[in-house]
Amino acid sequence: MRFTDIFSPFLAWTRASKKADTIPYPYKDNPGSDRYRGFHKNDIEKCIGCGRCHDICQNEAIDMVKVADADPEKGDSKLRPMVDYGRCCWCALCIDVCSTGSLSMSNTYSWSTFNADTCKYVPGVDSRTWDDSEKGYRQDNEILGWAGSPRVPMTVLTPEERIKGFEEVVKGYSMAEAVVEASRCIRCGLCVTACPTHMHIPEYIAAITSGDIEEAVKLFYDNNPLPEMCGKVCTRQCETVCAMGYQGEAIAIRWLKRFACENFESLSEVLGTDLEPVASGKGTVAVIGAGPAGLSASYYLARMGCDVHVFEADDEGGGVAQHAIPEYRLPASGYAKQMEVFEKAGVNFHYGKPVTPGKFRKLMKKYDAVFAAPGLQRSSDLRMEGADLPGVLHALYFLKDDPDKKNHDLGDTVLVIGGGNVAMDTARTSRRLGCRVIVSYRRRIEDMPADDEEINEAMEEGIDFRPQTIPARIEKTSTGLRYVYFKAVMVEDPDGGRPKPVKESDEEYHLDVNTIFLAIGQAPSLDFLPLEVASTLKTRWGLIEVDENQFTGVENIYAGGDVTPGAGDVVTAVADGVRAAKAIFRKVNRNG
Amino acid sequence: MADDLMTMLRETVEDYRVIRKRHGYLHVSVPRERVMEVIVTAKSRCGKNVLQLISAVDRIERDIFQLTWILESTEDASIFMVSADYPREGCKVPTLKDMWPSAVFFERELREMFGIEFPGNPRQDEDFLLEGWEGIPPMRRDFDTLEYSMKTYGERRKREHVDPRRLIAEHTGEWDTPVPSRKEKS
Amino acid sequence: MYCNKIPDKPVDNEKIWKKLDDLARANSLWITAYGTGCGAIELRPLHTSRFDMERFGIAMRPTPRQSDVLIISGYLSVKTLKRVIRVYEQIQDPKYILALGSCTIDGGMYFDSYNTINILDRYIPVDVYVNGCMPRPEAVIDGFILLMKKIKEGKAVGWKRYKENLEYYRKNQREIIRNWDLPDYNW
Structure with missing residues (x-):
């Protein structure tokens, strides 16, 4: 011990002048760090x-x-x-x-x-x-990095390959790709609400993840008898709301459905060979139109034991979806495979039998219920000078007329007026036939009702878009047609609607073309209804108004598909058919 | 060092299997009849003078307990692990209490957590961590710990979880489709 | 040596100096130095100079006889619960329990364990819960401040609740402690 150690107890007092180490909480707040994990x-x-x-x-x-x-x-x-x-x-x-x-x-x-x-x-x-x-x-x-993996890219043809012919653009997933894509799903089920027909999306994606394609196909048929068509041309409302789409890319639900539809052996084996009715329903039902709505209604009614007769004006079923959508999006090869199931289920098809008012009266007498799903038959006319000139064609009729097989002479340059899916289909079909194609639309490109995917692919294929053009008239020239138009500016709607195109000035512009396609919309044709029915039906814009059960308000008559107001796509039509089938089944079996 | 052990293993047991070998670390699997022999020789001849741990793994798929004795040498801190498989039902394992008194505690723990018997261990029936436990020993994999916990200790919160998918069913009323394509399993 | 006589039911004797009593009690909370779970580690910075809980008159005591507060600092296994009951009953009235962390509320991350309790309140009366896994020392200080406030208001009556409902607590305790060898009560 040293002498100075006597003072060591007092050395502690030197701390008295120093700042305390103690954190004076709660008198002074001590917040958590910037990335603290608190409440x-x-x-x-x-x-x-x-x-x-x-x-x-x-x-x-x-x-x-x-x-x-x-x-x-x-x-x-x-x-x-x-x-x-x-x-x-x-x-x-x-x-x-x-x-x-x-x-x-x-x-x-x-x-x-x-x-x-x-x-x-x-x-x-x-x-x-x-x-x-x-x-x-x-x-x-x-x-x-976000806790989600990117979407498995889909193999598609290059634009140069595409315009050479009508080969399908999308190649589809392989088994390995599909399983990887399906495993991205988090099974939240938000897509089920968004899907008009409420398909069992999380369940079938789970089935694909485990490699059980047949189970997935069975799940499709629970509420959609046209899965292959939906797998190719669906508007994908499910993918719009997909939880994975908020920070990454949505699950490719449509491509997975398409993959499952393309990769199983035999539909009848998957669904059971007999497809016998699952319920002992009674009653007879007439279905007008074999489009997606009519087909889905007839399938479920037949499976529930009703006697179903489908009347179709064309020689084949599938409706405008099957016949007007070009080969490169929805090949006809899948048609037979899909139709097999309807015939097995016991649906009676009467092709080439257009329904007239007289026939409709007979149907009303003979059958317990009638489901009208005729679709939109007429292409809308453009009320404009020169719209009736030769060379001005309706896009819808052109698409229905097998443009990939028949030889249509369209000339060098084609103009398509409109911005919907029909316009895109016509433009891209014309491009495949070797024409130079211009698309004229009144509003901006982002306002086009066509799918973004369609618009992008059309642009890749070298289609010339002329948005914000207001048609003035069509003139005949020595070489073909002259399309005269005004340029438009977008004006905000004071009522809060979408912006309207308004003429910029009276200055006229023109384009010299050979053929002009009108694709400005379709209209229903209610000529098949007898007067006494047509007068009692509630209609709006020529479309039949229905309640949530697809009931028109006229005894025993139900309607669905494009002829009723709605989104006007395949899956909405299918959903209409499913709802109508349920309502008709309840109605017919309560009475009978 | 490891060579010592390998020589010893070759001389003592023929059918041993090396699971992993690194510098100062050797893990082997031996038939259960020879395991005591290997441990005794490892202690006496190869200087593995510390018993670190006796562990067990319930390999319920193969219906066995895999027991592992972890020995260490205080000279060079090298580790020697010996594994052997024992049947799950009526599992009886020789005790090491005479070689390492600390083995008594490891064996009591295994007895309590897995129900592995160590005949010859005088204290094996004493409670270790669980006092008065009855039924399936808790570390066995056929013991449902969540179910046991909920039954015995309860939970404060009444769960009110709504599955988003069920909610959608309520909302749309169309969850049940008109025609199930699958035949219901009866 | 202990007395195992069942305690009398507490009687409310509204003394004039009760307020003064509570004030004094609130400002000298002494803790039994007994850690049951991982939260015991949060008490080290609390009673050393970093947070220095003696600023609030809170101190660690080595025996339950000298202390007022028992901290259940995290998960509580059944084996420990038995010791906690003995410790708690030995503390002189009035006594308080501060429960730290999720585990004491509803099992926390050990909710499915075969040997940890989920709801502490069933076995001993808790006065203040502090959320966290584990709560930081600052949060524990906030818990103590809340407890002090409660004591000053005369609402920290967990100890009375325990005596009044002794049968209820004993029943719950006996349900999970299988080799019950505790006396009826230990003072």
């Missing part, structure tokens, strides 16, 4: 209630609870995660996998309570003091 927050507007946070939670801390009625069109189940802090371990897996990135954490970490039952809340719905916290853990895709 949960949820951006309630962004959340879609897919339940991925619930699925990943290892502690079963997250329940999806209902906060409002579901919003199927937006793909929002209106379920929101409720976090239970009696289970949570702040691992933040729920935040990492959140499909929209709405769930995050604040950097607040302190919450004491007397009552343990209150230690749970729905972030974003139940307000908490940390709702506005700027800091805290959140999904950071730049650092971690």
Whole structure:
């Protein structure tokens, strides 16, 4: 021991002048770090209630609870995660996998309570003091990458190969590709609400993941008897709302359906060889039109035991979807395979039998119920000077007339007026026939009702788009036709509708072409209805109005498909058919 | 070092299988009749003088318990692991209490968690971690721990989870399709 | 040595100085130094100079006889629960329990374990829960402040609840502690 050690107890006093190490909490706040994993927050507007946070939670801390009625069109189940802090371990897996990135954490970490039952809340719905916290853990895709893999690319023909002929553009997935793509699905089921016919999408994707294609096909036939057609030309409302599409790419649901439809041995083996009725239904039903709506109604009615007769003006079924959609999108080769199932199910087809008012009266007498699904027969006329000149054709009739097989003389340059899918089909078909093609549309390209995919592919194929052009007249020239038009500017609708095209000036522009196709819409033809029925039906814009059961309001008459107001695509028509089949079955069997 | 062991193994047992070998680390699998012999020789001849752990894995698919004795040498900290398979039902394993007194505790734990008997261990029937446990030992894989926990300890929260898919069914009312194409399994 | 007489039901004797009592109690909470789970590690920075809980009159005591608060710091296995009951019953009235973390509320990440309890409230009366897994020392301080507030208001009556409903707690305890060898009560 040294002498100076006497002073060592007093050395502690030197600390008195120094700053204390103690953190003076709670007198001074000590916030968590910028990426601290504190209590949960949820951006309630962004959340879609897919339940991925619930699925990943290892502690079963997250329940999806209902906060409002579901919003199927937006793909929002209106379920929101409720976090239970009696289970949570702040691992933040729920935040990492959140499909929209709405769930995050604040950097607040302190919450004491007397009552343990209150230690749970729905972030974003139940307000908490940390709702506005700027800091805290959140999904950071730049650092971690989003917890979703990219879509398996689909093999498609190059634009140069495409315009050489009518070969199908999309090549389809291989087994390995399909399984990888299907395994991206998180089985949230939001797509089921968005699909008009509510197909069992998560279930059939699960079946494809496990390689069980036949099970997938069986699931298709639960609520869609035309899966192959839908697998190729569906408008994919399911993919629009896909939870994986918010930060990555949506699951290729349509391509998976197409893959399953192309890769099984025999439909009758898959569905059971006999396809005998599953219910002992009675009654006879007449179906007018063998398009998607008529076919789906007839299939389910036949399976439920009704005696179904389908009357079709054409020589084949499938409707405008099968016959007007060009070969490169929907090849005719798949037609026979799909129709087999209807005949096996016991649907009686009467082809080449157009329904007239007299015939309709007979049908009403003879059958317990009539389902009218005639589709849109007429192509709309353009009321314009020169619209009746030779060389001005209707696109719909041209497409129906097998343009890939018959030799149509269109000349060098073709102009298509319109911006819908029919316009795109006509333009691309004409391009395949070797013409130079121009598409004229009144509004902007982004306003076109055609699928984006169609528009993009058309552009790749070298089709010249002239948006914002208002047709003025068509003149005959020595070499062909002259299309005269005005340029348009878009004016916002004061009533909140979509912007309207308005003439920019009276200056006229013109294009010299050989053929002009009108693809400005289709109209129904209700000529087949007898006067006493037509006068009692409720119609709007020439379309038949129906209730949620496809009932027209006139005794025993149901309608569906394009002849009723709706989206006007294949899957909507199928859904109409399914709904009508259920309603007709209930009606007929209650009376009989 | 490892060569010592390999020589020893070749001399003692013929049908051993090397699972993994690294510098200062050797893991072998031997038939269960020879395992005590290997451990005794490893201690006496190869200087593996510490019993680190006796572990068991319930390989229910093959209906066996895989027991592993982990031995260590204090000289060079090298590790020697010996594994052997025992049948799950009526599993009886010789005790190592005379070579390492600490083995008593490992064996008591295995007895409690897996129901593996160590005849000759005087304290094997004493409680270790679970006091008064009855029924299937908890670390066996046929023991449903979640079910047991819910039954015994309960849970505070009444779950109110709504599956998004079920909600859609309620909303659309069209979940049940008119014609199930699949024949119901009866 | 202990007395195993069942305690009398507590009687509310509204003394004039009750408020003063509560004030004094709230400002000298002494903890039994007993850690049951992973949360015990959060108490180290709390009672050392980093957070220095002696600022609030909170101190660690080596025996239950000298302390007021028992911290259940995380998951509680059945084997530990038996010891916790003994410790808790030995603490002099009034006594408080501070429960830390998810595990004490509803099992936390050990909700499916064969040997940890899920709902602490069934076995001993809890006064304050602190959320977290584990709660940081700051959160524990907040828990103590809440407990102090509750004591000052005279609402921290878990110990009374325990005595009044002793049969209920005993029944729950006996249900899961299979080799029950505790005395009827241990003072």
